[in-house]
Every structure is written in structure tokens, then in C-alpha cells.
Amino acid sequence: MASPILDIAAIEQLSKTQLIDAINWLIIHDFEKLVFILYRIDVSEAKIKTLLNKENTNFAAPVIADAIIERLEEKKVSRQKYKQDPSVSEEEKW
Template sequence: MAEPILDIATIEQLNKADLIKAIDWLITKDFEKLVFILYRIDVSEAKIKSLLDQANTTDAAPVIAEAILQRLAEKKASREKFKQDPSASDEEKW
């Protein structure tokens, strides 16, 4: 596998299997970039460590992928919850 191009928009478009492959590649070839991606998505190191400790597997990529997908879903839900109605007047927005 060639170096995956991973930014938040790309990650949101990947299916879980492709995300796992990309994370696996990053774990073995560019761990620093994986840490940066986790930081940008706001997945804490403590959460990853906790999930890995709880997992009954030695394969970290699926666990990390699930954490990323979960955090992206949380962020999307939060954006939807707090999205302002575009038809509201400026006075109603305040």
C-alpha cells in the first residue's frame, strides 16, 4: 500500500476496512503522522490507551479506526445539534 492521504475529509469518505488499512500503514510506516491525525480529530491519547487495554486483540488498527469513526460521528452530531436555522433573522440568532 502506498502512503495514504489522510485528512479529515478523506477519512470521513473511507469505509471502515480502508480506514483500518490506512491506520495499519501509519502504525508501521509513519506513527508520527497517525498521532497528528488523532490530535486533529480530537481523539485523546488516554482514550486510545484505554480502548487498547480493553480490547481482546493485538491488532490496534481496528480499535483506533473505531475510535476515529466514533469521534467523527460525535462531532457531526454536535454540528447538527447546534446548527442555526438559516431562515432565522439576525436578531433571533442572538
């Protein structure tokens, strides 16, 4: 597998299996980029550590993938909740 080019939009399009494969690649070849991606998505380091300790597993990628998917879903729900009605004029928004 070549270096995965992962931005948030690309990550949202991946299947869970593809995301796990990309995370495994990053763990082995570019851990710094994985940390940056987790930061950009806003997955807390503390949460990852807690999940990895709780799962007591040698396979970190599926745990990290679940955390990413969960956080992206939270963000999606939040965007929908606070989405502004486009039919409301700019003056009424204030």
C-alpha cells in the same frame, strides 16, 4: 499501499476496511502522522490507551478505527444539534 493522504473529510469517506488499512500503514510508516490525525479528530490518547488495554489485542488498527469512527459520529451529531437555522437573520441570532 502508498502514503495515505488523510484529512478529516477523506477519513469520513473511507469504509472501515479502508480506514483500518490506512491506520496500519501509518502505524508502520508514519506513526507521527497518525498521532497528528488523532489529535485533529480529537480522539484522546487516554481513550486509545484504555481501549487497547481493554481489548488486549495485538491489532491496534481496528480499535483505533472504531475510536475515530465513534468520535466523528459524535462530532456530526453535535454539529446537527447546534446547527443554526439559515432562515434566521443575523440580527435575530444575537
